[in-house]
Amino acid sequence: MAVKITATYAGDKQVELRHGPSGNALLTDLPADSAGKGRTFSPTDLLASSLASCILTIMAGVAERDGIQFEGASIEVEKHMQENPRRVARFACVVSFPGKLDERMQAKLLACVKACPVHRSLHPDVKVEFTINESSK
Numbered sequence: 001m002a003v004k005i006t007a008t009y010a011g012d013k014q015v016e017l018r019h020g021p022s023g024n025a026l027l028t029d030l031p032a033d034s035a036g037k038g039r040t041f042s043p044t045d046l047l048a049s050s051l052a053s054c055i056l057t058i059m060a061g062v063a064e065r066d067g068i069q070f071e072g073a074s075i076e077v078e079k080h081m082q083e084n085p086r087r088v089a090r091f092a093c094v095v096s097f098p099g100k101l102d103e104r105m106q107a108k109l110l111a112c113v114k115a116c117p118v119h120r121s122l123h124p125d126v127k128v129e130f131t132i133n134e135s136s137k
Contacts, residue, residue: 013037034086044088047118048079051091051128054118059095059109068105072098088126096133106132 004020010027013036018025028043030036041049052075063070074096082089097106113119113130122128 014039015043044079044081047088048077048091050118051116051122052077052093054116055093055113058112058115062109062112066105066108068101069098090127090129093128093130094133095130096135 006018006020008016008018010016013030015028016025017028027040028046029039029041031042031045032038034042036042056073056075059073060070063073076094076096078092079088080090080092081087095110097109101109110130110132113128119128
């Protein structure tokens, strides 16, 4: 299924993105280290956000199927850039699960990382590291 996203340059290094099916919109801005003002998500911030959102929704589906309360789960993504060429080099992710989950369920949920279409779409040189928040263990 194809989804149309329209990107329109709004000026001052910002781009408005409009989601075709819903009409929802958001702005991007270049980060300060790339001659932008860092007022909102950068394009590579959206990549990090896409990765976290995709993985979290897949985890939620698995948890729901297994009867696990999952509301309140979160993923914190730290995006690391490299120069020459400028690109995303690594995502360091920390997942926090609601309540205490046994090791088997934690492993099952972490396996969702590999099932994520965003993760599968990343170049193999982009490292994705996942750890579990200690308070979730």
